[in-house]
Amino acid sequence: MTTLTMVEAIRETLRAEMLRDERVILMGEDVGHLGGVFRATDGLRQQFGAQRVFDTPLAESVIAGSAVGLAISGLIPVFEMQFLGFSQNAFHQICQQIARTRFRTRGSHTCPITIRAPFGGNVRTPELHSDSMEPQYAQGTGLKVVMPSTAYDAKGLLASAIRDPDPVLFLEPLRGYRLVSDDVPDDDYTIEFGKLRVMREGDDITIVTWSASVPVVEQAVEQLVAEGINPHVVDLRTIVPLDEAGLVAAVEKTGRCVVVHESPAAAGFGAEVITLLQEQAFYSLQAPLKRVTAPDAPYPPPGIEGHYIPSSELVVRAVRETLID
Amino acid sequence: MSDALSPQFKPAAKSVAPHKLLGPKGKLLGTAKAPMTDAQALEALRLMMLGRAFDTKCFSLQRQGKIGTFAPLHGQEASIVGSAMALNPESDWVVPQYRETPALLRQGYPLEQIILYRQGHPHGGFVPDGIKVLQFQISLAAQIPHAVGLAWGMQLQQQDGVSVAYFGDGSSSEGDFHESCNLAGVLKAPVIFLLQNNQWAISTPREIQSAASDLAARAPGYGFPGISVDGNDLFAVYQATAEAVTRARAGKGPTLIECHTYRMWAHTTADDPSRYVDEKEEKRWGTRDPIDRVQRYLADSGNWSDDKAKAWEAEIADEIQSAFDNAAKVPPAGPEALYEHVFETPTSTLNRQRAAHLQEQ
Numbered sequence: 275m276t277t278l279t280m281v282e283a284i285r286e287t288l289r290a291e292m293l294r295d296e297r298v299i300l301m302g303e304d305v306g307h308l309g310g311v312f313r314a315t316d317g318l319r320q321q322f323g324a325q326r327v328f329d330t331p332l333a334e335s336v337i338a339g340s341a342v343g344l345a346i347s348g349l350i351p352v353f354e355m356q357f358l359g360f361s362q363n364a365f366h367q368i369c370q371q372i373a374r375t376r377f378r379t380r381g382s383h384t385c386p387i388t389i390r391a392p393f394g395g396n397v398r399t400p401e402l403h404s405d406s407m408e409p410q411y412a413q414g415t416g417l418k419v420v421m422p423s424t425a426y427d428a429k430g431l432l433a434s435a436i437r438d439p440d441p442v443l444f445l446e447p448l449r450g451y452r453l454v455s456d457d458v459p460d461d462d463y464t465i466e467f468g469k470l471r472v473m474r475e476g477d478d479i480t481i482v483t484w485s486a487s488v489p490v491v492e493q494a495v496e497q498l499v500a501e502g503i504n505p506h507v508v509d510l511r512t513i514v515p516l517d518e519a520g521l522v523a524a525v526e527k528t529g530r531c532v533v534v535h536e537s538p539a540a541a542g543f544g545a546e547v548i549t550l551l552q553e554q555a556f557y558s559l560q561a562p563l564k565r566v567t568a569p570d571a572p573y574p575p576p577g578i579e580g581h582y583i584p585s586s587e588l589v590v591r592a593v594r595e596t597l598i599d
Numbered sequence: 600m601s602d603a604l605s606p607q608f609k610p611a612a613k614s615v616a617p618h619k620l621l622g623p624k625g626k627l628l629g630t631a632k633a634p635m636t637d638a639q640a641l642e643a644l645r646l647m648m649l650g651r652a653f654d655t656k657c658f659s660l661q662r663q664g665k666i667g668t669f670a671p672l673h674g675q676e677a678s679i680v681g682s683a684m685a686l687n688p689e690s691d692w693v694v695p696q697y698r699e700t701p702a703l704l705r706q707g708y709p710l711e712q713i714i715l716y717r718q719g720h721p722h723g724g725f726v727p728d729g730i731k732v733l734q735f736q737i738s739l740a741a742q743i744p745h746a747v748g749l750a751w752g753m754q755l756q757q758q759d760g761v762s763v764a765y766f767g768d769g770s771s772s773e774g775d776f777h778e779s780c781n782l783a784g785v786l787k788a789p790v791i792f793l794l795q796n797n798q799w800a801i802s803t804p805r806e807i808q809s810a811a812s813d814l815a816a817r818a819p820g821y822g823f824p825g826i827s828v829d830g831n832d833l834f835a836v837y838q839a840t841a842e843a844v845t846r847a848r849a850g851k852g853p854t855l856i857e858c859h860t861y862r863m864w865a866h867t868t869a870d871d872p873s874r875y876v877d878e879k880e881e882k883r884w885g886t887r888d889p890i891d892r893v894q895r896y897l898a899d900s901g902n903w904s905d906d907k908a909k910a911w912e913a914e915i916a917d918e919i920q921s922a923f924d925n926a927a928k929v930p931p932a933g934p935e936a937l938y939e940h941v942f943e944t945p946t947s948t949l950n951r952q953r954a955a956h957l958q959e960q
């Protein structure tokens with residue numbers, strides 16, 4: 275067991291997977307010599323050589339598109355989008371090509387590709403870097419969307435992603451890269467997709483969240499507990515596949531639910547969660563379901579991003595309102 | 600006052616003459632030598648005739664509502680087949696756009712698959728094991744990065760294969776084309792960019808796609824050579840592709856080949872070219888038919904005759920008919936096909952949706 279930051283856990287998992295399977299190759303902008311702008315691939319080019327860790331030209335679409343051909347040729351590409359905010363330059367290749375290759379060819383060609391992308395705010399990056407775009411990719415039918423919030427989960431979920439026969443978008447919360455650290459077993463392990471993590475048992479209200487919003491919710495929970503409220507808290511870990519049964523059970527337990535995420539509200543993944551609960555947990559509900567999200571406004575300049583991202587105060591307020599109903 | 604700086608890199612004032620070997624009357628031009636044997640020319644001719652006969656038949660079936668919208672290859676047979684003939688189907692990949700039926704057939708892809716594809720049957724997307732082709736690509740230029748990835752993958756695994764990406768003049772305006780050329784140049788990837796300039800992208804003429812004098816002239820900007828060939832000349836296309844393949848196998852990197860050809864039929868079965876095509880221009884290109892000149896060439900050496908033409912036409916019609924018969928044996932697909940091959944193992948969400956849709960318990 276070693277205490278690792280999230281970015282260290284990601285790096286060590288990449289290393290372990292490259293040692294485990296020589297078909298695994300890394301590619302992306304600045305991932306080689308520099309080791310990535312956040313050092314997620316630091317030292318891997320030195321260890322595995324330029325034949326397995328590539329610095330590519332600055333061109334997101336062909337990074338994603340060439341991964342299709344690399345995969346069909348028999349390799350297992352893991353490519354980095356330097357920031358999720360720029361991944362839409364490759365949106366077509368990711369959602370229409372990578373995600374659909376298995377379906378279009380009736381299983382004759384497949385894309386065991388992992389796409390790593392840091393995302394999320396509160397790190398004072400210049401504009402256009404920070405957007406949480408997971409709902410857009412959740413509709414990339416054929417693509418799995420994985421969103422860890424701890425170093426332990428980052429390791430187990432990334433190992434599963436690289437070994438998955440289908441493409442996986444692995445989203446890394448930028449703010450958590452160095453702020454989040456926890457105990458990570460040194461031995462190999464994987465975490466099955468579509469199994470949520472119960473962060474805290476409670477029976478007053480269920481809070482559903484994932485990835486970058488997990489630390490916000492943890493802060494809110496401290497406050498709520500101090501007020502004598504006992505929340506049940508779950509981290510979805512993967513939004514595709516979604517742990518439908520786990521989610522329904524978690525909400526049936528308390529009859530109340532607040533969903534917290536960092537992307538805007540409209541057609542956000544919270545809308546999907548709430549619809550599912552309406553369909554499958556309706557008769558256990560005791561209060562309207564609530565969302566705490568960013569507004570339906572563009573991600574702002576860093577000077578005011580603290581007002582954009584859901585805060586723990588807003589989560590506490592939403593919980594109180596839901597408990598009154 | 601200072602002197603104006605003179606740019607070191609200037610656009611060419613006019614386009615270059617494309618390479619040609621075989622004239623429209625079937626005679627080798629000047630001192631040109633045939634780059635293929637008569638046996639190879641016959642193999643190519645057969646594929647060109649099959650491609651044209653198949654698309655002619657499909658066109659009338661589409662009019663009867665029996666198959667869906669598709670893009671016929673008429674006029675482009677030499678650029679499609681001449682390039683495919685330069686490949687080794689055992690090691691090399693064909694990455695098509697959507698008009699390249701005979702190139703796929705040469706790689707060993709079954710004709711009935713293409714029929715199923717045009718019928719809209721999901722199994723039409725299937726690629727049998729070991730056949731080195733990618734599925735048709737409908738999103739323009741999206742296939743070009745895939746071809747670069749295949750070439751790169753073969754290079755990394757020390758295989759000596761090459762990949763050929765087919766695409767049109769319109770597609771060469773897409774970012775994926777330029778990003779692909781750029782990456783392939785850096786990698787020296789064994790890929791051939793086979794640009795079929797058929798003068799049109801639906802109704803948009805070649806001049807509107809680019810101010811470059813030649814589309815092939817863009818290649819040096821990416822650090823590799825470009826070749827301009829008469830795309831209706833089987834021999835010129837074959838020779839240019841064979842040289843590009845040799846370069847690629849030797850580790851010397853990509854080549855961009857621009858085949859100057861003409862789309863003799865509508866863009867697709869849904870198009871009305873009378874709204875934009877200049878009849879005179881179309882007639883002029885009609886005198887440069889790619890099939891006719893190979894037949895004349897072979898007739899000169901006693902390898903082609905009217906009798907042979909009749910016999911081949913009958914054989915080809917049979918071959919197409921039996922492919923349609925085979926396609927008809929594939930059972931129609933039902934709603935369950937929607938849920939297959941989304942993932943290797945369906946998610947619980949998909950299983951729930953499938954059960955509800957099919958009213959399973």
Ligand SMILES: Cc1ncc(C[n+]2csc(CCOP(=O)(O)OP(=O)(O)O)c2C)c(N)n1
Binds near residue numbers: 670737767768771801
């Ligand atoms: C990305 C994309 N944009 C638009 C279309 C619609 N479309 C289909 S074919 C076509 C013209 C293609 O021209 P070109 O690349 O020259 O090939 P050609 O059809 O002439 O062989 C267009 C605009 C498409 N299929 N994909």
